[in-house]
Amino acid sequence: VIEEEIIKNEEVIKAQNQLKENERILRAEMASRDNKINSLTSQQDAIKTESKHLHDDNLALEQEKAKLLKQIDTLKQDDSKAVLSTTIDRLRAEVAQKEETL
Secondary structure (H helix, E strand, C coil): CHHHHHHHHHHHHHHHHHHHHHHHHHHHHHHHHHHHHHHHHHHHHHHHHHHHHHHHHHHHHHHHHHHHHHHHHHHHCCCCHHHHHHHHHHHHHHHHHHHHHC
């Protein structure tokens, strides 16, 4: 009877030790997962920030483009054809350059 109790106690101790090991492994895996989540969240935040900056840059370029196109339209009404032609070509080149950056 005592031997049976000793065997049962040893089995309980083994089971408790295995449970403790499983808990340690689980905690390590959870910590690793949490670190990955935090890293991905940081990357996502950085992407959102960069996206906003790009959006703001795009809006500024669109405003500049609109301004240049308005200047072109104003110059088209100018009486001086030589000055008009040269200036329009220059502004079109600027618009093309701005569009390339978009």
